[in-house]
Ligand SMILES: Cc1cc2nc3c(=O)[nH]c(=O)nc-3n(C[C@H](O)[C@H](O)[C@H](O)COP(=O)(O)OP(=O)(O)OC[C@H]3O[C@@H](n4cnc5c(N)ncnc54)[C@H](O)[C@@H]3O)c2cc1C
């Protein structure tokens with residue numbers, strides 16, 4: 320071998336070793352997105368695969384998004400590589416945890432969905448009262464795992480909601496009036512950023528990111544693969560209760576409730592639920608029945624409007640969480656929290672006949688020692704969220720009641736009480752802005768069929784609700800209940816925190832790779848045309864788009880060819 324050839328040979332060898340050592344994964348070296356994904360060794364489901372219809376959407380199926388592929392990583396490296404693949408092929412990476420986004424934000428059109436369901440580990444340190452948990456865990460399994468060690472955390476009631484989605488929204492739940500929202504329990508987050516790096520965000524490192532991850536909205540600042548959380552010991556004493564009233568007492572009960580609840584003591588979590596037929600109160604109190612009576616008797620809420628109260632002070636902690644899920648309002652159905660990794664019934668969004676298919680038990684990821692929950696029926700619903708700042712006049716309460724009586728069947732609203740510790744906290748404590756000055760939140764939920772014509776009256780009702788109640792509200796809406804009707808939705812979701820959130824977003828995702836806005840517009844990717852009459856109809860061709868880093872791919876091939884040539888010539 321001549322000295323010039325030897326020079327080239329050594330240079331190329333060094334180059335290859337360099338690339339191999341410092342870039343263990345080179346997305347540019349794969350010709351297609353599926354090849355790139357395959358190289359990450361991540362399980363992936365594509366449009367022609369069995370199970371696609373269930374993989375492509377989450378719990379809310381009103382919007383049937385069309386991602387290109389759904390992936391199921393099991394560790395942070397895989398998430399990182401998947402983001403790198405997505406970047407290399409100019410496809411949006413979209414994280415999914417519980418899949419509860421109202422408008423399909425966790426499964427956007429033409430995206431690479433990164434479903435973190437398998438990243439659901441929980442490691443508890445009872446001494447420091449902290450837990451390190453995977454970014455893909457759902458709340459039911461988290462409550463069960465923490466309960467085993469005698470701990471809990473504050474978050475949403477619904478066991479299939481994802482912890483990451485809840486923290487990204489804020490995360491309001493039982494005893495938020497005493498302890499704050501889920502985001503307030505976060506000590507640290509491991510984040511895969513839009514450019515495919517890994518960061519640890521906490522109060523000292525990347526504090527602006529750490530601030531924004533807690534309530535600034537999901538899937539915008541990075542993909543959280545792991546959370547370090549503060550946990551709290553299970554309450555030694557509590558009472559759960561439920562009071563049914565006769566409907567004629569609507570105005571009396573709502574007035575009493577509205578004027579009293581948000582200024583009541585922080586040990587009380589209490590909500591007023593109403594529909595066109597029913598009104599009731601349910602709550603969770605850190606104390607016994609007697610103390611609860613001392614609290615509510617002066618208000619009259621155990622007596623007025625033919626009140627029928629039910630109280631339990633002997634529930635287990637998990638039983639009390641299940642109480643709020645159980646139609647019969649008992650405390651012995653802890654298994655309702657045992658929802659596993661894949662808890663949803665069939666996706667009937669495009670095939671209504673599946674709606675009546677038998678709902679089976681959850682199997683995958685069910686925790687041992689508890690019976691399994693039934694799969695949760697997915698939902699075609701629309702919600703409206705509004706926060707309220709102050710006491711309302713009788714006239715204003717009447718406005719709410721008039722709208723309630725006009726609700727379509729199956730619709731309901733839940734008025735949750737804020738105040739307590741939240742009242743003492745500044746709006747910018749974290750990105751979640753609904754703290755001091757916020758008295759109540761009202762969530763309206765209306766079931767739909769998915770057919771815009773038959774849904775017409777219900778959709779009109781929702782519009783009338785917005786028009787009648789928005790002027791009474793403080794102007795805010797919860798990002799956890801995204802609403803595609805809002806104009807400039809982010810100003811509703813984040814209020815005074817919006818500018819800071821936008822700043823963090825443009826710092827950590829300058830090219831807007833992660834967040835394509837509230838409704839992801841379909842990408843117009845000419846290299847990847849729609850197949851007319853495909854299966855499912857309108858899906859894109861297998862979408863073997865060329866690698867945007869084609870030059871890297873070609874260079875890589877060239878290097879390898881040259882090395883082989885050199886080796887061949889050297890052996891002569
Ligand atoms: C039936 C129901 C009950 C609810 N009850 C409550 C309640 O009691 N209290 C409350 O506060 N909220 C409640 N919510 C709202 C809920 O907290 C939010 O909708 C939340 O965003 C859902 O999170 P998810 O992980 O299930 O959803 P997903 O759809 O998976 O995610 C929501 C958003 O977060 C992003 N995201 C997901 N995982 C990650 C990650 N690892 N890193 C970064 N971004 C990520 C997604 O891309 C998406 O934008 C409820 C919602 C429903 C549908």
Ligand SMILES: *[C@@H]1O[C@H](CO)[C@@H](O)[C@H](O)[C@H]1NC(C)=O
Nearest residue numbers: 359360361393394395396397
């Ligand atoms: C992540 O998972 C993949 C697939 O099983 C495995 O090859 C890889 O070693 C794992 N990486 C880490 C850092 O655990």
Ligand SMILES: *[C@@H]1O[C@H](CO)[C@@H](O)[C@H](O)[C@H]1NC(C)=O
Nearest residue numbers: 712713714715718787790791
């Ligand atoms: C709310 O109450 C105030 C005081 O009674 C009244 O001026 C206002 O018009 C009411 N608004 C609505 C929308 O009912």
Ligand SMILES: *[C@@H]1O[C@H](CO)[C@@H](O)[C@H](O)[C@H]1NC(C)=O
Nearest residue numbers: 512513514515516826827828
């Ligand atoms: C990737 O983004 C992070 C966060 O914005 C940044 O700190 C890092 O320098 C970026 N890395 C590269 C290679 O650009």
